[in-house]
Amino acid sequence: MLNFEQMFYESSYLDSYDRSQRMYIMNRDGFTLLAMGFTGKKAMNFKLEYIQLFNKMEQSLKHLDFSNPDTVLMLAQN
Template identity: 50%
Template sequence: MNLIFKRSFTMTTLSTSIASVKTSDLVFISPNNELVTDSRWVSQFFGKPHDRVLEKIRTLHCSSEFRCANFFVYPYKHPQNGETYEAYQMTKDGFIFLVMGFTGRRAAEIKEAYINAFNEMQAKLCHTPALLERQRMMLTWENGRVVAAKTLDEHHFISTREELPFVIKDPGFLSLDQLMTLNEAVNQRIACFVRVALGK
C-alpha cells in the first residue's frame, strides 16, 4: 500500500538554473520511505503544461505492474481557483521512464540534476534509518501537548472523505478482493439510505 505525502509546492521560474535548485526541491521522502518526485515539479522544470505531463504518464507504454509500483495519483487543490485536480508522485524509475523522450540541452541538464538528487538523497537515507522511523508516526495534540502517539506501519492509511474516491481509483491501491468487499459494504449502505428515504 502506498501512502501519499502532501508536499507544499512553490513555483519558480524556468529561467532559474537547475544547478541552483536544492536537492529537496526535486526529490522528497514519502511516508512509506520511498524517494519520489512530483508531476507538477516535472512540469515546472521541463517547461511543459501539467496536463500534458499527466497525459504522458497515463499513456506510457509500460506494464500495469510497473505503473502501480512507480506512479501514485493524488488530489490537490489549486491555490488560485480552489478547484481539485490530480497529480502524480513517482519514483526514480518512474521518473526516468517518463522523461526518456524529453530532448534538448536543458532537458538533459534537468534529467542529470534529478538523477543526482535521487542518488544524493538515497545516500543520505542509508545513514539515517532512525529518521525514517520517526516519519511514520501519528500524533494526537491537546492544548499544545502530544497526548498520544501511534506508529504507522505499511498497512495504515489516512485520508479525508474528499480524497478517498481518488485513492480508491489508484490501480495499485486495493486488490480485487478488497474492492469487492468495499463494493459490498457501499451497496449495503446505499440500500440502508434508500429504505430510510422510502420509510421502510
C-alpha cells in the first residue's frame, strides 16, 4: 500500500525578497495521483498513455524468469 505522506511533503524556499515560502515536493507517484484527478483533453491523453505504458511494462515482466538471480540483478540495476 502506498503511503500518502511519502508522495507529498511540505518544504520551504526563500523567494526573491528573502522571505520563506511554503512549497510542496512530490515524487512520481504523487504526480501521477494528482494528474489522475485532472480533466480535459491533455489530462485524458496523459491517463491513456500512462495506462498503455503500464500495460506494456506488465506484459514485458510476465516473460521474465524471476527465479533466475541474474534476472533479478538486471532489474535491480536498471
